[in-house]
Amino acid sequence: MTYFLGLTGGIASGKSTADDFFKKKNIPIIDSDLIAHKIMEVGQAGYQAVVDYFGSKILTDNQTINRRKLGEIVFNDQAKLKKLNSLTHPLVHQEIKRQMEQYRLNQEKLVVIDVPLLFESGFESLCDGVLVISISPELQLKRLMKRNNFTEKEALSRINNQMPLSEKEKRATYVVANTGTINDLEKRLSDLLQKIGR
Numbered sequence: 001m002t003y004f005l006g007l008t009g010g011i012a013s014g015k016s017t018a019d020d021f022f023k024k025k026n027i028p029i030i031d032s033d034l035i036a037h038k039i040m041e042v043g044q045a046g047y048q049a050v051v052d053y054f055g056s057k058i059l060t061d062n063q064t065i066n067r068r069k070l071g072e073i074v075f076n077d078q079a080k081l082k083k084l085n086s087l088t089h090p091l092v093h094q095e096i097k098r099q100m101e102q103y104r105l106n107q108e109k110l111v112v113i114d115v116p117l118l119f120e121s122g123f124e125s126l127c128d129g130v131l132v133i134s135i136s137p138e139l140q141l142k143r144l145m146k147r148n149n150f151t152e153k154e155a156l157s158r159i160n161n162q163m164p165l166s167e168k169e170k171r172a173t174y175v176v177a178n179t180g181t182i183n184d185l186e187k188r189l190s191d192l193l194q195k196i197g198r
């Protein structure tokens with residue numbers, strides 16, 4: 001039986017950094033951010049729906065979706081974010097489920113499903129356990145501003161559009177803090193793999 005470990009956390013809490021560790025251990029990852037990007041590539045199912053709704057102002061000169069611009073719009077307007085979610089999430093969930101089925105058929109022992117909005121979209125019912133990567137609000141803001149070159153306002157608008165990390169920790173099966181070095185994180189994840197027994 002495949003064990004599906006949901007992986008979530010807050011924006012910039014360290015999910016992709018955790019994914020890098022699992023990849024090094026040859027554990028397959030289903031990456032929903034990547035899937036969301038793919039379905040919005042030119043010609044893909046999500047592209048036309050998003051462009052029809054938001055208009056050509058979200059396009060770059062070569063007709064691809066300018067995610068920074070789209071992000072600026074939706075993270076400052078909850079109704080538009082809700083709309084974007086309604087256009088993209090069914091397609092993302094469909095692709096996640098397709099990949100899960102493949103891994104199940106291949107009798108993979110452990111698969112990590114990285115879903116930033118796992119609890120928000122009720123995805124935990126499809127997972128055998130949920131790992132939350134947590135950090136303090138101060139560190140989250142600092143890392144997000146640095147990684148995306150965001151102002152404090154830009155970073156806070158993204159953080160505040162997600163369920164509070166403290167609430168995600170309460171709902172988690174496992175919580176791993178990413179407050180130290182990346183080495184510390186890897187050590188904690190290694191201990192977790194022992195605990196899960198895979």
Ligand SMILES: CC(C)(COP(=O)(O)OP(=O)(O)OC[C@H]1O[C@@H](n2cnc3c(N)ncnc32)[C@H](O)[C@@H]1O)[C@@H](O)C(=O)NCCC(=O)NCCS
Pocket residue numbers: 010011012032033036066067068070071074081084085088089092115116117158161162
């Ligand atoms: C708004 C968009 C264009 C911003 O693109 P950008 O390249 O700046 O960010 P990226 O996609 O890499 O996401 C970075 C992080 O933002 C957060 N985030 C992304 N989408 C959302 C959302 N709908 N609600 C809250 N937080 C979100 C997540 O923590 C995610 O890990 C993009 O995130 C998007 O299309 N989102 C809608 C699809 C979605 O919900 N994706 C999340 C996985 S299902």
Ligand SMILES: Nc1ncnc2c1ncn2[C@@H]1O[C@H](COP(=O)(O)OP(=O)(O)OP(=O)(O)O)[C@@H](O)[C@H]1O
Pocket residue numbers: 009010011012013014015016017018033116143144147178179180181182183185
């Ligand atoms: N332990 C750490 N020490 C220092 N920097 C870190 C640590 N862990 C992650 N980072 C950095 O913090 C930033 C956010 O981490 P990461 O991209 O893994 O977060 P994420 O949860 O995947 O973000 P998103 O929600 O946007 O997908 C990155 O620039 C990463 O290199």
